[in-house]
Structures are given as structure tokens and as C-alpha cells.
Amino acid sequence: xxxxxxxxxxxxxxxxxxxxxxxxxxxxxxxxxxxxxxxxxxxxxxxxxxxxxxxxxxxxxxxxxxxxxxxxxxxxxxxxxxxxxxxxxxxxxxxxxxxxxxxxxxxxxxxxxxxxxxxxxxxxxxxx
Ligand SMILES: [Zn+2]
Numbered sequence: 001x002x003x004x005x006x007x008x009x010x011x012x013x014x015x016x017x018x019x020x021x022x023x024x025x026x027x028x029x030x031x032x033x034x035x036x037x038x039x040x041x042x043x044x045x046x047x048x049x050x051x052x053x054x055x056x057x058x059x060x061x062x063x064x065x066x067x068x069x070x071x072x073x074x075x076x077x078x079x080x081x082x083x084x085x086x087x088x089x090x091x092x093x094x095x096x097x098x099x100x101x102x103x104x105x106x107x108x109x110x111x112x113x114x115x116x117x118x119x120x121x122x123x124x125x126x127x128x
Pocket of ligand 1: 010
């Protein structure tokens with residue numbers, strides 16, 4: 001079986017669990033109590049549960065798979081009012097809308113005419 005990728009939200013190694021003894025259903029879940037999201041992926045077999053987890057845990061995450069994390073810098077792809085696919089960086093999800101924080105101003109609702117389709121946590125700045 002391929003290795004499990006770390007949780008994309010907290011970086012911890014997830015747990016692999018068999019849901020029940022009767023079925024083959026399996027689940028990969030982040031078991032870190034400090035993880036803001038504690039995502040999970042379940043599927044009919046262990047193999048597909050791992051595949052599903054690893055697909056979600058790498059790169060862009062569909063908002064339908066996992067809702068965005070609140071108040072963290074994210075990069076997103078969205079479809080704007082003209083139907084164009086556009087990337088936006090350093091935006092944050094409030095739970096209701098995407099915003100950016102500008103100095104001395106109220107958070108600004110940046111993507112209100114767009115539909116965000118994918119997101120990922122913005123990579124950390126390089127050290128030194
Ligand atoms: Zn986690």
C-alpha cells in the first residue's frame with residue numbers, strides 16, 4: 001500500500017482505520033486534537049481510502065471535498081463573473097466569504113462575484 005501523506009492542515013501523519021469488521025470500508029483521518037480541520041476520507045476499500053486521502057492531501061483541494069480553513073492565508077482558483085478561471089493568492093476564508101486584510105482598512109470581500117473552486121494553504125515564506 002502506498003504511504004499516507006501528511007494532513008495538509010496540520011502536517012501530522014493521519015491514522016488509517018477499518019470502519020467495521022463486517023465491511024471492508026476504511027477511513028483515513030487526522031487524529032491530531034490540535035488540527036483545526038481534522039479531515040477524513042473514507043472509501044469501500046483500504047486501497048481507495050488511501051488513494052482518496054493522498055489525492056486530496058496534495059496540491060489543490062476542491063471546495064467540494066474539503067471546505068477551506070478559516071482565517072488562514074490561502075491560494076485559490078476561482079471562476080469570475082466573466083466565466084474565466086483565475087488564481088488569487090493570499091486570501092482568507094471567513095466562513096462566509098473570501099477576504100484580504102489591508103492595513104488600516106476593514107477586511108475587504110475580494111471574491112464576491114466569483115465562485116471559488118479550489119484552494120490550498122499558501123506556502124510558508126522561505127527562511128532567511
Ligand atoms: Zn490535521
